[in-house]
Amino acid sequence: MKVEGKIRPLRADEIEIRIARIKKGGYQLLLYKDSRCDKRILDEVFGMMGWKNEYQEIKGNLYCTISVWNNDLKQWISKQDCGTKSNVEKEKGEASDAFKRAATAWGIGRELYTRLFIWVNGGVQPKLNAKKEQIVVSGEPQYELINPFMKWHVGKLEVDEETEKIVGLTVEDDKGIQVYSYGTCAPKGGRKDEFISPSDIEWQMENIDMATVDQIKKIRTGCEFLNIKEASLLKTMKLKKWEEATFQQAEHAIHYLNQKADMKAMEDGA
Incomplete structure (x- = not known):
């Protein structure tokens, strides 16, 4: 019917x-x-x-x-x-x-x-x-x-x-x-x-703006390197898991981790 x-x-x-x-x-x-x-x-x-x-x-x-x-x-x-x-x-x-x-x-x-x-x-x-x-x-x-x-x-x-x-x-x-x-x-x-989500945003379908596999790998690697708990970062971004993040949210997380890594490098070199 x-x-x-x-x-x-x-x-x-x-x-x-x-x-x-x-x-x-x-x-x-x-x-x-x-x-x-x-x-x-x-x-x-x-x-x-x-x-x-x-x-x-x-x-x-x-x-x-x-x-x-x-x-x-x-x-x-x-x-x-x-x-x-x-x-x-x-x-x-x-x-x-x-x-x-x-x-x-x-x-x-x-x-x-x-x-x-x-x-x-x-x-x-x-x-x-x-x-x-x-x-x-x-x-x-x-x-x-x-x-x-x-x-x-x-x-x-x-x-x-x-x-x-x-x-x-x-x-x-x-x-x-x-x-x-x-x-x-x-x-x-x-x-x-x-x-499997494409690993490069320029090749994603125009309807889709979800986080890519490559982005998620970068975030997890960054968290591990900086000893940051993924759960804490997810909570800050109001997400349950990275697979639910948009491309823009993932980019924001990566930018944040890059800044933390730069600060760590400066502190280590001081």
């Missing part, structure tokens, strides 16, 4: 896939949704005349508010979030991001926060310059896709509506070849990929 106003999970064909990063031996893919998907679902659930959105700037940040008409209360119910600028068409990108985040606040695409680490082996080659030498940036050898026009799509998708988590997933390339499987959609007895 359909529940009035209930946001359904995304369908496989509503999820977009893009390259996150390319490394030696393979590449990482990220799942995301676009604002057109959000608008279609809002129309579907609340009707074209049953919702509205507006933007406002607060302290230099662009916020989007999505309001839904509640017929029982006879009033608009609103949820709001802010966006971040993109590298291309910054204002347009910020508005789109704010809309998508506000839509997520209503429940659209929350399963994408499962943060699956989708790694595909192979399909890459060294990235060369005009002299046929491999390009190196900041000490990191660069790689590129052998087929730069490769595209991917979600083949199968299973979502636990209660936990709002993806429990099964397959990804196929544009030739229909399955390149990744997870959970209930993985072969029985085969490898099951774990929930």
Whole structure:
């Protein structure tokens, strides 16, 4: 039975896939949704005349508010979030991001926060310059896709509506070849990929701003080095565990530990 106003999970064909990063031996893919998907679902659930959105700037940040008409209360119910600028068409990108985040606040695409680490082996080659030498940036050898026009799509998708988590997933390339499987959609007895957050924020999905594995490792190493109890630092930041921290909170913790380490170095050298 359909529940009035209930946001359904995304369908496989509503999820977009893009390259996150390319490394030696393979590449990482990220799942995301676009604002057109959000608008279609809002129309579907609340009707074209049953919702509205507006933007406002607060302290230099662009916020989007999505309001839904509640017929029982006879009033608009609103949820709001802010966006971040993109590298291309910054204002347009910020508005789109704010809309998508506000839509997520209503429940659209929350399963994408499962943060699956989708790694595909192979399909890459060294990235060369005009002299046929491999390009190196900041000490990191660069790689590129052998087929730069490769595209991917979600083949199968299973979502636990209660936990709002993806429990099964397959990804196929544009030739229909399955390149990744997870959970209930993985072969029985085969490898099951774990929930692993990307270790570099620039490659995280635009909807996700959670602390990365690399950040958490830095925090724990810093606490151990400085003899600071993790529980105390977590309590100060009003967190139960680092996996619940946002990227910004983790950066704040790392900055704090770096300052403590600098002070310790000065004291030791005095």
